[in-house]
Amino acid sequence: MPSGNRICFMIAATLMTAVAPGDDCSEDARTTANSATPGACEELDSERAATTKRISVTIDRGQDTGDSFGSLFEVASTDGSVVIGAGFQNGYNTRYRADRHSLQFFVRPTDGKRSLRTEQLPRPNQLCGTYIYGRDDVVRSTYGGVKAWGSKSNSWKSEREIGGTNESMRVAGKLLTFGDSEVQFDGRTILSRPEQGSYQLFFYANGHLCFYHVNRGGGGYRAYENDAAGFSKLYACPWTYDQPVVDLSTAIVLTLPVVGETTFAWGQLNEQIVTGSNIGGFYVFEEDKWRTLRQPELGVSYQLYSTMIFHDRLLMGQYPTGRVFQYDGAKISDLAGWPPVLDGVSKSAREAQTTAIYGGDVFVGVWPWGELWCYNPDSRAWSFAQRMFDHPELSNKITHPYDLENEGADVPNQWGQRVTSLVPSGPSLFVSTSAKSPCNRDADRFPFLEPDKWKSYGAVYAITMPGHLSAPTTWTDGPTTFEFLVSGAEISMTQDGKEIGSTTLTGQLAERLGSGLRLDKDLNWGQGIYGPFRGKSIQGEVQE
Structure with a gap:
């Protein structure tokens, strides 16, 4: 071993002897430690500072109209070995939507090597x-x-069944529940069952409650003729949580080409709400109107089973390819090899x-x-x-x-x-x-x-x-501040000064963060893998 390396090793060993990991550097402790190794605590403080990152983000989410709030920040390390980011996931998997109020914080190795x-x-x-x-x-x-x-x-532990889908979500801190052809908010019914057929697969975003109204009319899938013979309709009803009920007279309605059409997945991309039907139709709601991007085809398999925001596009899981397709707001594209086929x-x-x-x-x-x-x-x-x-x-x-x-x-x-x-x-x-x-x-x-x-x-x-932390957040009418702390192998999140989650990293990721990691100055506020931030305002700062 070269002599220079030996000297560094000896200094490190001496510091660890004088100040054990986890010991505090109080005045008494500093006196004892520095008498054994002058400057030990000062060097330890410097080492801790070099490995501690504090990212603070203050946001105002505005009125909660069912939107997904998107990314808070994303930043790479100066050596390019890791990316750190945080945001609210925008996803929907075969009926159930990702929790819009759950905040994710990640530390990702850029080489993709994870256990x-x-x-x-x-x-x-x-x-x-x-x-x-x-x-x-x-x-x-x-x-x-x-x-x-x-x-x-x-x-x-058993819980009370809601009925039908047993699905629920938070809106402005209160519970919106989707049952069998009806919807409740904060314990009161805001949408009752229809006189004929059923309401299916509810989705609330962009201030609109969307759902399918299906009346099969006693038959199977077939081309639509008239309402009396059966129908499938798409509804988008303007509604906010301060309204006592959903007013169906204000609904924007699209009658679908095939009787019996329903969906496996809804999605949201910026100001658009999208849904793919079980018969292959793809419908977009934007600027208070529905439009058809893809016509359904009887006898042809084409179904979308999941949606998820990925940066500026919507990823959609498809059948029968088993691949992820993407939607950029204008067209759908098949992503070859996303993912591969198992050998x-x-x-x-x-x-x-x-x-x-x-x-x-x-x-x-x-x-x-x-x-x-x-x-x-x-x-x-x-x-x-x-x-x-x-x-x-x-x-x-x-x-x-x-x-x-x-x-x-x-x-x-x-x-x-x-x-x-x-x-x-x-x-x-x-x-x-x-x-x-x-x-x-x-x-x-x-x-x-x-x-x-x-x-x-x-x-x-x-x-x-290693490298992931999710935690629920509290709804606030107005600004709220989140802090993201990386201290050696520990990562944690706080909201308005109260810790909401923490975890310990292990393996190579912990070693990378413990080696004096520095963050790139090019930090993207409100941009990242969770899509653009969609709240009212965002402001952040980094302390290293």
Whole structure:
């Protein structure tokens, strides 16, 4: 070892002896430490200062009209090894919308090298499937009764069912709930059931409550003739939380080309609200009118199962390609290789059902082999995270798992494998699975899943990757200040001086942050992976 390196090592060792990690440098401690090694505390203070970053952001979200608030900031380190950012995720996965009031803070390595730890949680039900969503930093399962996950008790707790979708979201700090053809806000009904048909798949954004009104008229999918014979209609109803009810007389309504059209996913891109129908239609609501961007086609598969803002565009999980498409506000484009196809499986009948931002990376769950993929925006590379099922063996001779064993059944592809939900909460990403539908176990009809293989369907996992923190935020009428602290391997968030979340980084990411990391001066306020900030005002500062 060269002599210069040896000297540096000896100094470091002496400092650690004089001032142990975690010791404070009070006056008494400073006197003792400096008598052993003059300047020890001063050098330790300097080292801590070099590794501590405090980013403060004051925002005014304005009136809460259901919008997704977007990014607060994003900044790279001067050496280009990491990117740090924060914002509110704008996503929707096969019915359930991401929590608009949950704030994410990430530290992302630009080389994309990350480690995952997967923990299987107790089952929320005994069905072969479940869907989950997050609200107020609580993960909820909605099939087989609504259950809330308790991390301290390591168990699921039953909650009151809302009815129908069992979906809810916060608007200005109060609860907006979507039930079976009706909507409630803060405990009062603001939209009642229709006289005919049903209201389906509610979405609130840009000050409009949107939904499908479907009356099948006793038949299957078919071209629309007249209302008496059946219809599907899209509604956009102006509404804000200070209004007692939704006034249907003010609704902007579009009658759809196919009777029975409904949706798997809504999305929001700036001033646009979009929805893709189960028959392949794509509809955009903007400037108080609906327009059709893509016509539905009977007999042609084209469905969008998820949407998620990614910088200035909307990513949408598609079937049957299993890829993510993008919408830029004017056109839809197929993104080749987003994500790749797992080696050893068929390229047919694939579905990108779920999308989420976690740790500053993009995660995508793909049917029918339960694949979980990860995309790093800096290296622009996809990596295979893991398969959420350990059976059956991969095969490109069949399209779906257990096609041969289940041949002749009413639903031949029932035992395809879904990644139904991706929900960031705290430091983890919660992942749920299902068969094609969350059915009951039937040992006589499906003996090939006995005795325990059926349990892979309806499982919930907590995946933890260093570099992510999610936390619920409090609604404020007016400005609120968030602080993001990176201190060595510790990251934390506060709102108006109160800590709302913290976690400890590990591995290579912790080593990078502990080595005197400096931030680039080019910090983008209100810009980043979560899309542009959509509140009333934003102002930030950095302390290093």
